[in-house]
Amino acid sequence: MLRWALALTATYLVAEVVGAFVFNSLALLSDAAHMMTDVAGLVIALMAIHLGKKAADDKRTFGYKRLEILAATFNAILLFVVAMYILYEAIQRFREPQSIQSTGMLIVAVIGLVVNFVSMRLLTAGKDESFNVKGAYLEVWADMIGSVGVILGALAIRFTGWTWVDPVIAIGIGLWVLPRTWVLLKGTINVLLEGVPGGLKLPEIRSTIAAIPGVAGVHDLHVWSMASDEINCTAHVTLGEGVDPDSVRVAVTRTLDERFGIEHSTIQTEAPSQACEDDQHLHR
Template sequence: MAHDHAAAGHAHDHTAGANARMLGWALALTSIYLVAEVVGGIVFNSLALLSDAAHMMTDVAALVIALLALKLGGKAPDDKRTFGYRRFEILAAAFNAVLLFGIAIYVFVEAIRRFSDPQEIQSWGMMIVAAIGLLVNIVSMRLLTAGKEASFNVKGAYLEVWADMIGSVGVIAGAVLIRLTGWTWIDPVVAVAIGLWVLPRTWILLRDTTNVLLEGVPANLRLNDVRAAIAAVPGVAGLHDLHVWSMANDDVSCTVHVTLDAGAEADAARRGVTAMLAARFGIGHVTVQTEAAGEPCGDGQTTHP
């Protein structure tokens, strides 16, 4: 049995290493193109390219977050950080969201200015840069395809890159229209459209990361449902001091004080609560403290399914 466990560990390490390499290549490609797109937006005077660069930044952030999760997520807790280092992933995502809001504000203000004061756009350069971006997205998606089913973080990065292809296609379409019609106002329209596409996902990212940092109840859980399920476990007469939170999106913890029925065994009640929370709500780390009715809190024990 020990040999099988070690083999499984080696397989996990191999998979994580392969995912990290693919993420690293995708990050390098996307980062290089991000710089090229910013330079292209300035040189060719295209607000649409700059807006798409902001969207490309979400790809870079998603890839960095995925790499952080792989590199730091498995790092063991120590005497200073007893919960480990998984919050780095959440902090990076929150910083990314705040930065994107700032960029979006700049794009919208600049777009309004350009509507009233149209500027010359070098559509050919705009089209070429966007076409290169589309190619980079396709290559990055190809690199991430193999690991997206084995890792939630890789899958998240894959979906970010896929979504960015829409921005690249929009810029290309805008460049073609400007070339054919000479209507330079199309550039700020495309820029605003890309910004409106990015902002809802940015808001969701900021909302979810803030909830994790505030140790709020994960979005997929309802505290009343958890409370009712614990109360229904045999041997449980009541409960209080219920807390459910997460260190990261896929790491949910729960602590609760349980009052026992008369004659109920504390160990059996703890095991029942732990097993139910794991099976029904996917909560993997549970601390249950038991006490008899009318008595002060007893000793708590941490149990794992």
């Protein structure tokens, strides 16, 4: 279903870009930019599913999941540039109004609404089974709103002759895309910098580990994500006197999984006399 939805949206994306230039409509071009997020979202979803099945090897010990993040970063940067270009062109249209072929604009927008509706129906079945599919589903649903806006704009231009409606709609869609693009870019950069995933707080994780029976201290704690669906954690845990290291490791890994959703954790236990200091592990 993802492939069918991708084929539909990608084909319409090309048609909408062509229509935007043929009919001289910035609103169509702006909607095409938003449609690009749908296509990118579907590509990333397919990539995540494919790469999730590809095992790590001796050269790439963490596997290939980070490619999903690289693709999303490129997509966000491209969308940001396109959105800024559309906003610039919209301002120019206010200064120098241009004629718009509202009939062609209306036809392209109606086709877009139909394509988005069909794509949304195709993705409905899998939206509750995968976060990636759900994200793509929400993107398509949001793009339907953009198509409706372009349709209303085309009707307004056709019956009133108000050509300024076109750049207004373009600005509206552009301002809608920019914040979402920034959120996406900020999230992907955080992953690439191996920052703490959103929704998790390092002090809370540290105090939770420290509260586990047998744990005397926690240091050199790192939490990061390889991809959107994989969180990793490493930590040095100082043990109390006479504590079994294996039981503490099991307790810590289970707590990290159940409390914070961290399924991949590497815990190094240390006896009190062997505990190292945080400054021995500073990354310079």
